[in-house]
Amino acid sequence: GDPSPRNIRKNAFDVGEYGIGNLANSLTLGCDCLGQIYYFDAALNDSRGKAVQIQNAVCLHEEDFGILWKHVDWRTGKAEVRRSRRLVVSFISTVGNYEYGFFWYFYQDGHIEFQVKLTGIVNNAAVDSQEFPKYGTLIAPQLAAHIHQHFFSIRLDMSVDGLNNSVYEVNTKADPKGPGNPQGNAFYAEQTLLATELEAQRTVDPLSGRYWLISNPSVQNKLGQLVSYKLVPRENILPFAHPESTVSKRAGFMRKHLWVTPFKPDEMGAAGPYPNQHPGGAGLPEWTKEDRAVDDTDIVVWYTLGHHHVPRPEDWPVMPVMYTGFNLLPVGFFDRNPALDVPPSDSNNGHCHT
Numbered sequence: 001g002d003p004s005p006r007n008i009r010k011n012a013f014d015v016g017e018y019g020i021g022n023l024a025n026s027l028t029l030g031c032d033c034l035g036q037i038y039y040f041d042a043a044l045n046d047s048r049g050k051a052v053q054i055q056n057a058v059c060l061h062e063e064d065f066g067i068l069w070k071h072v073d074w075r076t077g078k079a080e081v082r083r084s085r086r087l088v089v090s091f092i093s094t095v096g097n098y099e100y101g102f103f104w105y106f107y108q109d110g111h112i113e114f115q116v117k118l119t120g121i122v123n124n125a126a127v128d129s130q131e132f133p134k135y136g137t138l139i140a141p142q143l144a145a146h147i148h149q150h151f152f153s154i155r156l157d158m159s160v161d162g163l164n165n166s167v168y169e170v171n172t173k174a175d176p177k178g179p180g181n182p183q184g185n186a187f188y189a190e191q192t193l194l195a196t197e198l199e200a201q202r203t204v205d206p207l208s209g210r211y212w213l214i215s216n217p218s219v220q221n222k223l224g225q226l227v228s229y230k231l232v233p234r235e236n237i238l239p240f241a242h243p244e245s246t247v248s249k250r251a252g253f254m255r256k257h258l259w260v261t262p263f264k265p266d267e268m269g270a271a272g273p274y275p276n277q278h279p280g281g282a283g284l285p286e287w288t289k290e291d292r293a294v295d296d297t298d299i300v301v302w303y304t305l306g307h308h309h310v311p312r313p314e315d316w317p318v319m320p321v322m323y324t325g326f327n328l329l330p331v332g333f334f335d336r337n338p339a340l341d342v343p344p345s346d347s348n349n350g351h352c353h354t
Contacts, residue, residue, distance in 0.1 A: 001135050020095070027059050027091070033088075035063060036061060037061045039058065064084070066083070081344070083342075088104070099119045110339075111329040115325035116323070119318070126144075135147055137312060140313070143316075147309070149309065150306070153253050154326070155268070160214050164217070164297050164298060165214050166193060171210050174187040195295040196294060197259075211230050213229075218296075221332045229333060235324055238257075253283055253284045261299065305325065307322065
């Protein structure tokens with residue numbers, strides 16, 4: 001966010017420029033992952049095509065995650081409670097001064113969570129002893145950290161109970177007060193089909209409780225509902241960089257939170273295959289100009305995560321982890337709570353053990 005000549009160049013494409021996979025850490029037992037762990041090595045190639053192997057690049061493990069579900073019958077005082085265990089698949093990359101942890105969580109109730117964990121050392125610059133920088137925060141004497149943003153494009157090749165899917169935007173709306181709503185308490189969820197690529201370029205709206213439903217139009221559950229998963233946003237933001245700025249042109253995907261495209265095997269990178277060698281407009285902005293149909297077909301859902309960072313002194317010298325992500329929740333995919341068969345924890349002298 002700093003327009004000075006020495007800092008304006010600091011717009012890094014961590015995937016297209018450096019390679020998130022190539023910079024993956026070798027994970028350490030007891031530090032990066034805990035419990036019963038299975039590691040996967042990463043087989044990659046360097047810039048000259050030579051085979052490279054990163055040991056223990058990906059970690060697979062389970063962990064306790066609090067209460068899965070609970071109810072107490074107030075009449076009898078009897079309680080039923082189940083503990084949640086989630087399956088975790090993760091890797092961590094070091095890109096210069098920053099660490100990015102990428103975590104997929106799979107839960108017993110069928111929902112999936114993606115989370116990016118940001119840590120490392122904030123980018124910084126020396127300042128005059130009397131200066132309080134406009135485009136950053138003083139984090140130590142004569143040292144400032146720049147205000148900045150991170151954007152991640154998550155490519156989701158969706159196949160909800162089959163290959164052909166459709167996407168609906170869901171917004172909650174309030175009925176006006178009147179004869180049908182005399183107390184003014186009525187509100188409802190309204191679904192809108194996103195039938196083409198241009199219609200499916202959307203942004204988050206927390207004021208309407210907006211989420212997106214990915215459905216199979218050919219499959220219904222026993223209640224007659226389309227089997228679906230919903231994409232639920234969490235913290236998000238749009239870029240503050242001007243649309244005509246160099247970074248906005250080269251990373252045009254970040255100006256929308258949702259994109260939907262028909263599946264094409266050569267459409268893999270949201271900023272195009274060569275973001276460093278392109279003046280701008282490649283990737284999603286270019287592909288979606290055709291306004292192709294995305295209803296009842298093989299689709300790819302692209303979700304843009306934006307993380308806004310106004311640094312603070314507590315981020316120095318090493319930044320505590322900050323989080324961004326989203327959730328995918330089943331909607332009508334199951335006929336009832338799929339976690340009902342989770343066994344109770346063993347009880348020993350009034351203490352539960354998993």
